[in-house]
Amino acid sequence: MTRPPTLWRLFRVFLVMGATSIGGGVVGYLRAGLVARERWLDDEAFVELLSISQTLPGLNATNMAILVGDRLRGAPGAALAALGMCLPGASMMTAAAFIYGAGGDSPVAKAFLHGIAAGAVGLVTMVLVQLGAKTLRELADYILAAATAVLVAFLGVPVPYALIGAGAVAIWWHGRRRNTADPK
């Protein structure tokens, strides 16, 4: 690995990724920027940090920014990288709220927004299928995922209870399996 970048350069690189990663798939942009272009990480380190990002709560892209920023330039690096990642999208969405307030009630705007909402359902369904294909490996995983969804979407159980309840069962299940699967 080359010498660590300056804080300003770290911020700029993340700002550019935050401004150009349109249409989701932020992980691909991160890999192109951090591994291929800047060579701040090798592929092995990238995958390891990505696995931490995906395990912990939080958005994958900001978690990655924090982990990479910390690794390169400590706490200030983590803060600046996360800020750079979020600033462009957050500014645009703030502006969108003001524009929406001014013109969101016109019939054409409403028709457009209703259309993209339907399109977004298609997009999140695709994300769901990809996440499921990667995460669900055995029948128990499918049952746990379905039970969680039914609790939250149909029975109105608040997410924290579902998360703690289903999470505890899931962790117990996999922990028990692990202990019998590879005895020390």
Next chain:
Amino acid sequence: MKQLLEIGGVFAYLSLLTVGGGMAAFPELKELTVNQHHWLTFPELLHYYSLGQLAPGPNMMMVASVGAHVAGLAGAAVALVAFLLPTGVLTFAVGRLWNRLANWPWRGAIQRGLGAVSVGLVLAGVIIMGHGALTQVVYVAIAVGVFGLLMLTKINPAWPIIASGAVGIAVQLLG
């Protein structure tokens, strides 16, 4: 001031629910901002969420829209910082401890167990979102079309979503 504190509280709490990505927090986002605080209507929330899919960067920057919708620029800033800070600090701390956790026997079980639950939360989010957005057959057709296109090609999702908006306008003008 009281409202900014409420915005901060709501988004700090939602932050901790984003296991497996932002969509996992959607059911609770709707419950708190629409049903409990009445900051915006469900269609407005859906519209911001969908517009957020067209914005660059992390996929939940629409929290800034909700903040701005309720309390202007200050609301946007508070919503964003509150949404990023709790999980940000957690990630920072765990990132530094990770190597020590590598041999922790429960780590794999937690990773796999929470993975399955987070898929369930995202599924719940999709169901709730679909319930609000797919109100007519034509919108179901749009969603199915976008889903199929994204599964079969590597097209940037921003394009079919913009096209969905155009179809929405066409439906309005023809209907």
